[in-house]
Amino acid sequence: MKHVALGLLVLLTLSIGCQSVSTVRGKSGPRSPKQLKNAIQRILLEEQFENGTWAVLIVDLSTETILYRHNEKRSFIPASNTKLYTTSAVLDQLGPEFTYQTTLYIDGPVVDGVLEGNVIVRGSGDPVIGGRFNGGDRTETFRNWADSLASYGISVINGDIIGDDDIFDDTPLGYGWSWDDEPFWYSAEVSGLSFNDNCIDFSITAQSPGMPGLLSWEPANTSFASVTNASISIDPESSLNEGYSRDRGTNSFRLFSEVPQGRVDRESLTVRNPTLFFVHVLRETLLASGISVIGRPVDVDDLSIKPHDSRDTMIRVATHESRPLKDIVTVLNKRSHNLYAEQLLRTLGAIHPVDDPDLDPGSAEMGIARAMDTFVAARIDTSRIQLVDGSGLSRVNLVTAEMTSLLLNYMFRHDDDSTRVAFYRSLPIGGVDGTLEFRMRSGSAFGNVHAKTGTVSNVSTISGYVHSGAGTPLSFVLMANHYTVKTAKVRDAQDRIIELLATYRR
Numbered sequence: 001m002k003h004v005a006l007g008l009l010v011l012l013t014l015s016i017g018c019q020s021v022s023t024v025r026g027k028s029g030p031r032s033p034k035q036l037k038n039a040i041q042r043i044l045l046e047e048q049f050e051n052g053t054w055a056v057l058i059v060d061l062s063t064e065t066i067l068y069r070h071n072e073k074r075s076f077i078p079a080s081n082t083k084l085y086t087t088s089a090v091l092d093q094l095g096p097e098f099t100y101q102t103t104l105y106i107d108g109p110v111v112d113g114v115l116e117g118n119v120i121v122r123g124s125g126d127p128v129i130g131g132r133f134n135g136g137d138r139t140e141t142f143r144n145w146a147d148s149l150a151s152y153g154i155s156v157i158n159g160d161i162i163g164d165d166d167i168f169d170d171t172p173l174g175y176g177w178s179w180d181d182e183p184f185w186y187s188a189e190v191s192g193l194s195f196n197d198n199c200i201d202f203s204i205t206a207q208s209p210g211m212p213g214l215l216s217w218e219p220a221n222t223s224f225a226s227v228t229n230a231s232i233s234i235d236p237e238s239s240l241n242e243g244y245s246r247d248r249g250t251n252s253f254r255l256f257s258e259v260p261q262g263r264v265d266r267e268s269l270t271v272r273n274p275t276l277f278f279v280h281v282l283r284e285t286l287l288a289s290g291i292s293v294i295g296r297p298v299d300v301d302d303l304s305i306k307p308h309d310s311r312d313t314m315i316r317v318a319t320h321e322s323r324p325l326k327d328i329v330t331v332l333n334k335r336s337h338n339l340y341a342e343q344l345l346r347t348l349g350a351i352h353p354v355d356d357p358d359l360d361p362g363s364a365e366m367g368i369a370r371a372m373d374t375f376v377a378a379r380i381d382t383s384r385i386q387l388v389d390g391s392g393l394s395r396v397n398l399v400t401a402e403m404t405s406l407l408l409n410y411m412f413r414h415d416d417d418s419t420r421v422a423f424y425r426s427l428p429i430g431g432v433d434g435t436l437e438f439r440m441r442s443g444s445a446f447g448n449v450h451a452k453t454g455t456v457s458n459v460s461t462i463s464g465y466v467h468s469g470a471g472t473p474l475s476f477v478l479m480a481n482h483y484t485v486k487t488a489k490v491r492d493a494q495d496r497i498i499e500l501l502a503t504y505r506r
Helices: 002-014 033-044 079-094 140-151 274-288 307-313 325-335 338-351 364-377 401-412 417-426 487-502
Strands: 053-060 065-070 101-106 119-122 161-164 199-205 214-218 226-229 232-234 244-246 252-255 258-260 264-270 297-299 315-321 450-456 459-467 473-481
Touching: 033 053, 033 065, 033 487, 053 401, 079 325, 079 338, 079 364, 079 401, 079 417, 079 450, 079 459, 101 140, 119 274, 140 274, 140 315, 161 274, 199 252, 214 226, 244 264, 274 297, 325 338, 325 417, 338 364, 364 401, 401 417, 401 459, 401 473, 459 487, 473 487
Parallel strands: 119 161, 161 297, 226 252, 232 258
Antiparallel strands: 053 065, 053 473, 101 119, 101 315, 199 214, 199 264, 244 252, 450 459, 459 473
16 A cells, blocks of 8 residues: 555646645535446447547556446557557656756867868657747757857868767657658658757748748748748738648748738748757857858768768767757647657657667667567557557558556555656646646646546547545546547537546545
8 A cells, every 4th residue: 555645646746736635626516436336337428428438547546446447458549649658668667857968069070160070969768858848048059059069169060060870770750650640740741850840930920911821930940941932911801821831851941921910920830850950050159159161951861971970080079958858848748749758758769779680770670679668567458459650640640448457556565756747747737737727727637636638539538536526646548549529529528527526525
C-alpha cells in the first residue's frame, strides 16, 4: 500500500487551480457502483452513437478495483492517446531531467579573422530550439553561437554551414500519415536538427476590402521560403476563410486566405528538409550578426565526406543545452505536439537501441522497440499492441483500453517520485489549459481532471485521472471509434462520463 498512499498524496498535492477535493464536490452524483454503471451505459447507448464503437475502463486507484468496463480488450485507434505511451516511456527510461546537447564545431584554422573551414552543427534530436522557452525569440540560440564564433576571433567563414542530423534516420514523416496533412504544423517533418518546430510562421494582416493582405513571416522573412501572396482583404463583418498550400517536396508556399479588415490571419506551415532550414536560418543570423559567410548552408546528407569522418580536426565552439525533458513533455502533452512526440520517440531509440540488426538506431521503429520495456513493466501484453509512431497521427496504431489503463496505473505508482510528478503535471487540466482548456469549464471535473485527449477523423479518445466526489483517485480510459456524428457530440458524452466520476461518492 506504500505506492497507493504515495500516489494519492501526489495527486492531491498536484491538483491545480482547485480548492481541496472535499470542499469543491457539492453536486449530487452516483452513490454506488451500480448507479455509476447504469449512468455510463445510458450515455454509451444513446442513439447518436449506435453506428460507432466505445471502449471504457475505469479503475479506483486506491484499491485497484475496476468500477466499469466495456470493450476494454478490443483494439481501437488511440489518436493522440498514443502520446501517453511515448511520454511514459521516455520519462521512465531517460528520466525527467534528461537534456539535449546540440554542439557547434569548426573544422579549420582561424587566420587573421578568417575561418579556413566549415561550421558544423551536430544535432541531438532537440525538438525545441527556437522561441519555445525564451519568450518567442526564435534566433536567440543562433545569435549566441554568433557571439561564440566571434569570441574565437572569427569574422569571416570561408566554408559552409553544415547541419549534421545523423542522430536520426532519414524518414521524415510517420508511418501511415496522411499526405494532405503535410503543409500543416501538426505534420511537421522529423529531423535530428530541428528549429522553430520545423515551421515558418506566417501572418496576413488585412487592409481595405479588395486589397491583398500584408504578408510577413518568421523567422525574419527568411529566404528559405518562396512565397506567393494570393490573399485578399474582405469586409470586416465577413468570416475568415483560411487558405494555404505548399508544393510537395519544395518550400514554395501559396497563401490565399480571405481575411476580414481589422484582423490578422496567422498560420504555421511546415518546411521540407528541416536540417537545411536550420542551417539556412543560422547562416542568415550569422550574416546579420556581422560574420561574413562565403559558403552555403548544407545538409550533411548531401556530402560525400561526413564531418564525423574527420572528427580529429573538429573544434567544439559552443554547446546548446535544452530545457529538461519534463518541460518538453509538458508542452508535448498539453499542446498535443506531434513533432515533439516523434522526436522523443526517436531519441529513445538513438540513446538506448535494442540489439536488433534489422532496426536503425534513431528510427521510430527502434524507439518503439525500446519503449516496449516500459510497457512490459506496466504488465501490458506487448504481443497485442500495435504502435507505428510516437504521436498518434497514424491510423495504423492500435491499443486497447486495458493497455492504456495499465500504463496510467503504472505511472501513478512509478518508483521514482520525479517521474510520476512529471507525467502527471504534463497532462492537460479540465477547463484550465492545453487541449482541455475549453472543456469541462464548470462542474466537479473543472480543475480536477488531468487527461490526454486524442482526435483524428472519426476517432476521439481521452484518458487520465480524476478525483471522485469522495476524494478517491480514479483512472479512466474513454475511446470512441467509427462514429459519424460530429466529434463535439462525442466529446460532450466523454465529459458527461467524467463528470459522473467526479461526483461519484460511494
